[in-house]
Amino acid sequence: MATEEMLMFFIEVVEHACGMATLQIGEFASNISNGIDSYSIREPLGVCAGICPHNFPAMIPLWMFPIAVTCGNTFILKPSEKAPGACMILAELAMEAGLPNGVLNMVHGTNDIVNSICDDDNIKAVSFVGSDAAGRYIHERASASGKRIQEIVEVVMLWLVDNCLQANIGAKNFTIVMPDANVGATLNALVSAGFGAAGQRCTAISTVVFVGGSELWYLALSGIPAEEKLVERAKALEVNAGTEPSADIGPVISKQVKERISRLIQTSIDAGARLVLDGRPIVVCVCSFYPFLLSFSYLLLHSFQNIEPYTD
Secondary structure, rough: HHHHHHHHHHHHHHHHHHHOOHOOEEEEEEEEEOOOOEOOOOOOOOEEEEEEOOOOOOOHHHHHHHHHHHHOOEEEEEEEOOOOOOHHHHHHHHOOOOOOOOEEOOOOOOOHHHHHHHHHOOOOEEEEEOOOHHHHHHHHHHHHHEEEEEEEEEOOOEEOOOOOOOOEOOEEEEEEEEOOOOOHHHHHHHHHHHHHHHHHHOOOEEEEEOOOOOOHHHHOOOOOHHHHHHHHHOOOOOOOOOOOOOOOOOOOOOHHHHHHHHHHHHHHHHHOOOOOOOOOOOOOOOOOHHHHHHOOOOOOOOOOOOOOOOOO
């Protein structure tokens, strides 16, 4: 997705938040029964907090603090320690727009800061987006101190009405391909969904399931396996620094993540998978303008077939 399109998503969230004030006025119904009126009053919770991941360092904070502030709350924002820059820019823009001092606050750190947010009795609600392990930990610790909890667990959404920690945690996504699916559109969608944002998002797909098998695609592709067409499209993706406008795939967030992905790939091969396109040897030329890329590595496409499925 182009940078301009992403910016429009950001702006739309802020515009929505700016238009929410009239939704907070509550309701009043007179004489619903003899001598009885009914009314509701919407009040802010007080101090809210948000714990953000690295993969969408601008969009996810904008899901959090503009809504909370419009509802009358103050907000504590903890950006990812791996990508804090976007949150800093958003905070500066909020100050330039006239947000009073103390309404939006930012803290940096790792586990100790997260624990403090979960334990502080002055914080009434927490919003979290990140991995499933961290989400479960934050859920347990924050709920123990009486914070309101609302949680999205993996790909199953569980809305817990009585509570209000908002947590969107890791997912495992499958794409289901029907026999009559348009071949070209499906291949393009698979590449986009599988490798957009270098696969570092909760909506990234890792598995494709063909209903009735993929044999019906051979005729549509003039006898060429769908696998080969998918590999062609993946090879056409440009791997480059994320700051380059022409880049289709940028770096994963850290050297440790790259090493973990490489280990998972090798484990799959050892378990019987067939690697049809290997992105591990890819090297991107790093110029003096991007010295931070020296510690990052790039992955392109890893498609497996005939691997023994999980049985548990």
